[in-house]
Amino acid sequence: MSSALLEDLRARGLIFQIAGEDELPAWLDGGTRTLYCGFDPTADSLHIGSLVPLLMLRRFQHAGHKPLALVGGATGLIGDPSFKAQERQLNTPDVVAGWVDKLKKQVSQFIDFDGSETSAEVVNNLDWTANMDVLTFLRDVGKHFSINAMIQKESVKQRIEREGSGISYTEFTYMILQSFDFAELNERYDCTLQIGGSDQWGNITGGIDLTRRLHGKQVFGLTMPLITKADGTKFGKTESGTIWLDANKTSPYAFYQFWLGCADADVYRFLKYFTFLDVAEIEEIERADAERQGRPEAQGVLAREVTSLVHGDEGLAAAERITESLFSGSIDSLAESDLAQLRQDGLPASAMTRDAFPETLTQLLTEAGMAASGKQVKDALGRNAVTINSRPVGWEANADVSGCFDPEAALYGRYYLVKLGKKKYHLFEIG
RNA sequence: GGAGGGGUUCCCGAGUGGCCAAAGGGAUCAGACUGUAAAUCUGACGCGAAAGCUUCGGUGGUUCGAAUCCACCCCCCUCCA
Numbered sequence: 346m347s348s349a350l351l352e353d354l355r356a357r358g359l360i361f362q363i364a365g366e367d368e369l370p371a372w373l374d375g376g377t378r379t380l381y382c383g384f385d386p387t388a389d390s391l392h393i394g395s396l397v398p399l400l401m402l403r404r405f406q407h408a409g410h411k412p413l414a415l416v417g418g419a420t421g422l423i424g425d426p427s428f429k430a431q432e433r434q435l436n437t438p439d440v441v442a443g444w445v446d447k448l449k450k451q452v453s454q455f456i457d458f459d460g461s462e463t464s465a466e467v468v469n470n471l472d473w474t475a476n477m478d479v480l481t482f483l484r485d486v487g488k489h490f491s492i493n494a495m496i497q498k499e500s501v502k503q504r505i506e507r508e509g510s511g512i513s514y515t516e517f518t519y520m521i522l523q524s525f526d527f528a529e530l531n532e533r534y535d536c537t538l539q540i541g542g543s544d545q546w547g548n549i550t551g552g553i554d555l556t557r558r559l560h561g562k563q564v565f566g567l568t569m570p571l572i573t574k575a576d577g578t579k580f581g582k583t584e585s586g587t588i589w590l591d592a593n594k595t596s597p598y599a600f601y602q603f604w605l606g607c608a609d610a611d612v613y614r615f616l617k618y619f620t621f622l623d624v625a626e627i628e629e630i631e632r633a634d635a636e637r638q639g640r641p642e643a644q645g646v647l648a649r650e651v652t653s654l655v656h657g658d659e660g661l662a663a664a665e666r667i668t669e670s671l672f673s674g675s676i677d678s679l680a681e682s683d684l685a686q687l688r689q690d691g692l693p694a695s696a697m698t699r700d701a702f703p704e705t706l707t708q709l710l711t712e713a714g715m716a717a718s719g720k721q722v723k724d725a726l727g728r729n730a731v732t733i734n735s736r737p738v739g740w741e742a743n744a745d746v747s748g749c750f751d752p753e754a755a756l757y758g759r760y761y762l763v764k765l766g767k768k769k770y771h772l773f774e775i776g
Numbered sequence: 777g778g779a780g781g782g783g784u785u786c787c788c789g790a791g792u793g794g795c796c797a798a799a800g801g802g803a804u805c806a807g808a809c810u811g812u813a814a815a816u817c818u819g820a821c822g823c824g825a826a827a828g829c830u831u832c833g834g835u836g837g838u839u840c841g842a843a844u845c846c847a848c849c850c851c852c853c854u855c856c857a
């Protein structure tokens with residue numbers, strides 16, 4: 346059953362490298378195995394970059410294995426230097442501890458805790474490092490690492506070779522800490538597989554070596570490819586920033602829109618990476634899209650699948666509701682309750698009173714976050730790209746804010762839906 | 777410690793006394809086209825509604841005038857020790 350898993354993963358393009366490739370299929374077929382993936386608290390939420398490994402844990406769980414989600418309360422205090430161009434700023438322990446709590450919850454929603462043999466667990470590496478003293482660490486762990494080997498690792502090579510950037514002793518030690526995690530999880534949970542992004546290869550093989558040296562056990566490693574985009578830009582960022590998994594940082598609507606806007610050249614690959622749809626099913630979608638000669642279905646499928654995975658059915662419904670009203674329906678036909686709902690669903694919105702109006706529209710819309718500067722608003726106004734409740738507003742109206750928000754034009758006496766460009770909406774509630 | 781080369785607007789990268797808010801490219805935003813695409817074309821792109829204000833590693837100085845010259849300082853790169 347599990348070599349079938351590996352086959353599926355391979356068909357999805359989710360396997361980059363495997364350590365112990367020859368033995369791993371048989372090992373997985375031989376029973377329920379425990380695997381882990383680490384997530385370091387570098388912010389108060391994970392972003393979609395962590396989604397592939399998270400879903401990977403779930404894929405393994407579905408295939409009958411036991412996933413451990415490790416939240417790096419310890420490693421997060423140190424900072425992973427892997428392929429980072431420069432030394433990172435350390436965060437304070439209490440900040441990191443706060444992030445650990447948040448990530449624990451976040452990570453938990455992707456795996457099942459049913460108490461069965463394959464029940465997931467969340468662990469924190471601070472539990473076994475916090476009280477370890479330096480001498481023990483150096484004698485029992487450090488002794489197994491060869492500096493000669495460590496500086497050969499691709500992940501830190503540029504930091505070591507490039508003068509100027511350099512690497513601190515602290516970050517250099519990161520690999521040892523993570524390696525120790527693997528060995529420790531092997532002891533505690535009989536964990537025999539570590540998965541991670543391709544940038545983690547060095548850290549993972551470090552853990553494999555240490556586990557063998559410390560416990561004489563053979564363990565495995567598997568890495569996933571770096572998610573790339575066909576146009577070469579970085580995946581997971583948009584003009585408005587990182588796409589987070591936390592609904593408070595990236596609303597389900599924005600999240601849904603992110604996937605909906607995915608390029609044709611990427612979308613089928615992403616369906617394989619980010620959804621649980623069968624590969625055959627995805628290929629069928631691709632075929633149908635190619636024949637249709639119009640707007641592809643794939644983006645919609647992707648957006649629905651991933652949004653529902655991350656934000657649940659409710660989040661998806663909210664996202665679809667907003668999308669439907671803004672892009673398909675007529676704004677004027679929205680019921681009062683719809684407008685209230687949109688706001689609750691995460692459509693950017695703000696409330697203000699008439700006497701709080703700034704002098705100009707450029708100020709108002711910039712402050713509302715619709716544009717980065719007044720110049721951009723000016724440009725949009727000059728091109729008739731701004732509408733208020735579907736009524737076009739021109740540059741000449743810039744200084745006439747109250748005229749633009751004429752009570753006569755309000756929806757239900759207080760709502761104004763402002764649109765800038767084709768995709769940016771903001772709901773103003775004027776009291 | 778010695779010798780040389782650098783730090784320019786989000787990024788890359790021109791610019792060596794006025795014509796510089798600073799070429800060009802990328803990114804980004806907006807328009808046309810379209811599928812809320814891609815490609816392409818157009819406009820914008822330090823801040824400001826405007827008057828105007830603030831930038832070229834930092835601090836002072838020379839000058840009517842400095843990103844450009846001078847002094848000192850900070851940081852980076854290459855080579856030597």
